[in-house]
Structure formats: C-alpha cells, structure tokens
Amino acid sequence: MLRIAVPNKGSLSVPAAEMLHEAGYRQRKESKELVMVDADNGVEFFYLRPRDIAIYVSNGRLDIGITGRDLLLDSGANAEEILELGFARSTFRFAAKPGTATGVQDLGGMTVATSYEGVVEKYLADHGVDAAVVHLDGAVETAIQLGVAQVIADVVETGTSMRNAGLETFGEPIMRSEAVVVRRVGADGEVDVKVRQFLRRLQGVLVARRYVMMDYDIRVEQVERAVALTPGLESPTVSPLHHEGWVAVRAMVPTAEAQRIMDELYDLGARAILTTGIHAARL
Ligand SMILES: Nc1ncnc2c1ncn2[C@@H]1O[C@H](COP(=O)(O)OP(=O)(O)OP(=O)(O)O)[C@@H](O)[C@H]1O
C-alpha cells in the first residue's frame, strides 16, 4: 500500500485534500482523523503537520508527501520535490519598518525574526551577512513592534499582513514557494508503479484545471492560420464537415487564454466556437 503524507492544518490542507479528491482518492470526513485508508486505490493517507512531512518522507517512513517548498527547504530533510502543484503560492521576503534596510547586505549586526530559520540562516550565510536569527512560531509581523527584532523574514501572499503591521518588504525575494510533492532523495530506483500512477493522477488534475477543450468550425482555406492559434498539446484534431469547404477543429487550450483565442478565431472566420471543461486527464 502506498503511504502518503498530507498536511493536516494550515494553508496547504484544504487545497491538498481538494486536489486528492479530484484525483479520485477518498479523503477524511473530519479534521480529527489522522490516518485514512483508501483500499480501492491501494493508498494510506497520513495527516501530519506540514512542517514534519519532509522529515517522515526523508527517513522512508512514508513514500511521498505534499508540503510547501519553503517548508521542505527549511526542514533540511533529505527529500526532494518531484511535482509542483500550483497552490499555496507565496514568496518569502525580508521586511522591516521603512528606512531600516534596502537589501540583505544591510542586515549585518541586526536581529531577524522568522519561523523559517533554516532558510534564513542559509540565505544570510550565502550572502556573507552576520545577523542574529530568532525563531518565532507565527504572527511574526508583530515581532518588530514588540522589539524582538528589527527585521522579519516571512511568507508573503497578498502583502496585507505586512502592510497592516506597518512594514515594508525590501531586497530580492528570498524564495518562491508553492505546494509540491516530495520524496526521499535517492528513491529513484524504487519509484514504483503506484507512485507513478499517483503522480499521473495529480498531473491529470492540473491539466483539467489549466486547460479547456475548444471546438470550432472553419473554412478549409483558413485552417492553417486557425490551428496556429490552437496548436493543442500534441496536434489538433481536424475532421471534415458535411458542409463542403469547412472543417471542425478540436484542441486543448489554456483556460487563461481561451477568451482571447476565441476572439481571434472569430476574426479569422471561425464559427460555432465552443469551450468545454475537462474533468480528468491522462496525457
Ligand atoms: N497566506 C498564504 N498564502 C499562500 N501560501 C501560504 C500562506 N501562508 C502560508 N502559506 C504557505 O503554506 C505553507 C505553510 O503552511 P503552515 O501550515 O505551516 O502555515 P500556515 O498556512 O501559515 O498555517 P498556520 O500558521 O495557521 O499553522 C508554506 O508552504 C507557506 O508558503
């Protein structure tokens, strides 16, 4: 049975469970359940703290897990990411009261508060900066007001928490993060059929979320120009129509570009342009 770690709390937990559900796996009914067997799919899910997931995976207790890239790196665990999942996207940045610093080079001798001291200590060392790092569990933005540190390093999504605390980010982002699937480093040889099948299912969900199927009718003379707009993933399907001189085209297009492509196809003379959602996919 494949053993998979899933975040039990925080920003990762709901979208991770939704993605697994979309991929056809059973998910726990209530948040107090810590282990759940999906016998039909041969998978056992362990609901763990997101911070601990890379550690369970690195020592081989669990086969794979879903966590944040920032948490994986911060843990220092011997695990690596094998698939980006596109949710819980964030940047990780320094911030302080305006005028404190313009970049990492200014931080020598200062104190930095963070929940990610593994990431921050490495970043400071890589830049040759000697600064003290204080670990806080959360609500790090308040540390400056309360005099625990002059600078913080924290997760930024919309920037609202920083602004509300009267702080400004400075310097380059320390890193960009999103939810990822992780496995033990050196597990290559052992990637078994079940892991590959699990990854294909999640990739199928990503495709279903990112693409729509587009169909349209177009005059034969314009087909080449039309398919240049809708090249599909491999190659579009072109079928003859009963109405001579016309063909029907079918291709996958990125959801985010669908409306623009429809406008351009219409201008080329395409008609009956339709998009439909994709529910599941294996490419
Ligand atoms: N507001 C946010 N937007 C997007 N991603 C976020 C946000 N806050 C945290 N994350 C991401 O979620 C993961 C952190 O999960 P974790 O559960 O440890 O913290 P959390 O979501 O802040 O929950 P809590 O602090 O309530 O326990 C990291 O990968 C982080 O980048």
Ligand SMILES: O=P(O)(O)OC[C@H]1O[C@H](OP(=O)(O)OP(=O)(O)O)[C@H](O)[C@@H]1O
């Ligand atoms: O840029 P924003 O959209 O404001 O999002 C970023 C904030 O969200 C998370 O905090 P959370 O609510 O999880 O509290 P925490 O600080 O206790 O982790 C993160 O730690 C930041 O504080």
Ligand SMILES: [Mg+2]
């Ligand atoms: Mg948090």
